[in-house]
Amino acid sequence: MSVSEKINRRDFMRRSAFAAAGVALTGLGFKNDKVKVVLIRHAEVLDGEGKPVPEVLQQMVDEAVMTLTSCKEPLPAWQTLFKAEDIVGIKTNVWRYLPTPAALEDAVKKRLLEVGVDEERIGIEDRRVRTHPLFQKATALINMRPLRTHHWSGIGGCIKNYINFGEDWPSYHPDSCADLALAWKLPQVKDKTRLNILSVLTPQFHGRGPHHFDSRYLWPYKGLIVSRDPVAADAVGLKLIQAKRRLHFGEEVELETTPKHIRIADVRHGIGVSDLDKIELIKLGWQEDILI
Numbered sequence: 001m002s003v004s005e006k007i008n009r010r011d012f013m014r015r016s017a018f019a020a021a022g023v024a025l026t027g028l029g030f031k032n033d034k035v036k037v038v039l040i041r042h043a044e045v046l047d048g049e050g051k052p053v054p055e056v057l058q059q060m061v062d063e064a065v066m067t068l069t070s071c072k073e074p075l076p077a078w079q080t081l082f083k084a085e086d087i088v089g090i091k092t093n094v095w096r097y098l099p100t101p102a103a104l105e106d107a108v109k110k111r112l113l114e115v116g117v118d119e120e121r122i123g124i125e126d127r128r129v130r131t132h133p134l135f136q137k138a139t140a141l142i143n144m145r146p147l148r149t150h151h152w153s154g155i156g157g158c159i160k161n162y163i164n165f166g167e168d169w170p171s172y173h174p175d176s177c178a179d180l181a182l183a184w185k186l187p188q189v190k191d192k193t194r195l196n197i198l199s200v201l202t203p204q205f206h207g208r209g210p211h212h213f214d215s216r217y218l219w220p221y222k223g224l225i226v227s228r229d230p231v232a233a234d235a236v237g238l239k240l241i242q243a244k245r246r247l248h249f250g251e252e253v254e255l256e257t258t259p260k261h262i263r264i265a266d267v268r269h270g271i272g273v274s275d276l277d278k279i280e281l282i283k284l285g286w287q288e289d290i291l292i
Contacts (some may be wrong), residue, residue, distance in 0.1 A: 006178070010110035018044055033280075035280065036067075036228070036279075036280050037225060037226070037229070037232050037233055037236050037282070038063075038064040038068060038225070038226045038282045039223060039225050039236065039281060039282070040060050040063055040223060040285045041060075041285045042059070043283050043288070044185065045057055046201060046222055047084060049291070051103075051126045053103075054106065057101070058107040058110070060271050061108065061224065061226075062074040062077070064122075064197075065077045065078060065081070065226065066109075066110075067281055068195075068226065073261045075115070075260060078111045078112070078114070078115050079115055081195060082117060082194060083115070083116075083117075084116030085119065085139075085177055086117055087137050087138045088112055088121065088122050088123070088138065088142065089123045089140070089142070089256070090108060090122065090125075090142045090144065091126065091143045091144070091145075092126050092144060092160055093156075094126040094180060097213040098146045098198050098202070100144055101199060104144060104199060105124055108197070109124070115122075121134070121202055122134055127189075128162050128195040130167065130188065136188065136189075138192060139192065140192055141192045142193070143161055143195070143197070144196070144197035144199065145191055145199065146199040146200075146201070146203065147200050147241065148203060149205060149207045149212065149217075149241065149255060150212060150259075151208075151209060151210050151211075151212040151256060153177035153257060153261055154256070154258055154259025154260070154261075155237065157198055157230075157233065157262075158196045158198055159184070159261060159262065160177065160261070161187055162183040163180060165183050165186050165188055165189050166182075176259075176260055177257075177261050178264050179261070180261040181264065181269035182269065184230070185269070185271075194235045197227065200221045200223040200224060200237065200240065201222055201224070202220055202221065203221055203240070203244075204247060205241050205244040205245055206248070206253075207256070208256060212256075213262075218235065221240075225237055229272040230271065231266050231273055232272055232273045232274070234274075235273070235274045236281060238262060238292060239292050243256075244291060
């Protein structure tokens with residue numbers, strides 16, 4: 001398969017088709033029998049140096065958004081989520097060992113510009129989002145970061161990525177970061193997130209200690225997990241990490257910290273769905289060693 005080869009559109013539509021009747025937007029997800037999460041992979045999204053191939057990554061992002069919105073073309077799909085008059089904050093992650101890929105930021109920004117959002121109304125930021133002028137005025141947010149294991153919260157995913165909107169980050173750390181979802185209730189954030197993208201291009205599935213990085217446990221999974229619901233995206237991400245750990249270690253090896261914040265975000269804070277039985281996982285693209 002060449003880098004330029006695209007997923008067959010007819011096969012894609014057949015795999016990702018779903019009943020659209022009765023779908024209604026509610027906050028972060030869809031009110032329907034199940035919350036949709038798209039897992040899309042491509043065997044050639046990483047080059048020989050392990051860096052994302054921009055055109056392949058763009059295709060993956062578009063296919064995922066098209067699936068979530070039931071649109072057949074990229075631009076109408078993005079127009080379902082964003083309007084030209086929006087002020088859009090892209091919450092990224094700059095952790096130096098495993099940051100949000102610049103190619104992923106570029107892919108999302110490209111589509112926002114095509115929707116008609118002026119470049120001056122698009123911001124990309126991580127640690128200074130709370131005080132960033134554009135994020136203070138944002139009408140819409142996009143949340144995206146790499147998936148990895150984490151010393152304090154078990155895993156770092158979509159829910160944890162909003163900790164930077166809080167004024168006192170350490171206040172979210174007690175009890176294994178159980179109440180990370182409180183950040184999603186802050187006025188600057190509440191009900192503004194239109195899309196969550198969890199990068200599983202090279203997730204980290206194991207680590208120990210506060211710095212918690214070990215390149216031996218980076219995994220070229222070559223995928224993205226995309227959803228309107230951050231809790232559902234993290235629940236799928238956790239399942240993937242657990243499956244990889246069983247495969248790698250040959251047995252069930254518990255995470256250093258139990259990621260209880262995912263379930264609590266659902267049952268205590270109501271910001272999304274953590275029950276895998278209530279999640280419709282739509283798998284697109286490369287299926288080899290998909291694990292889940």
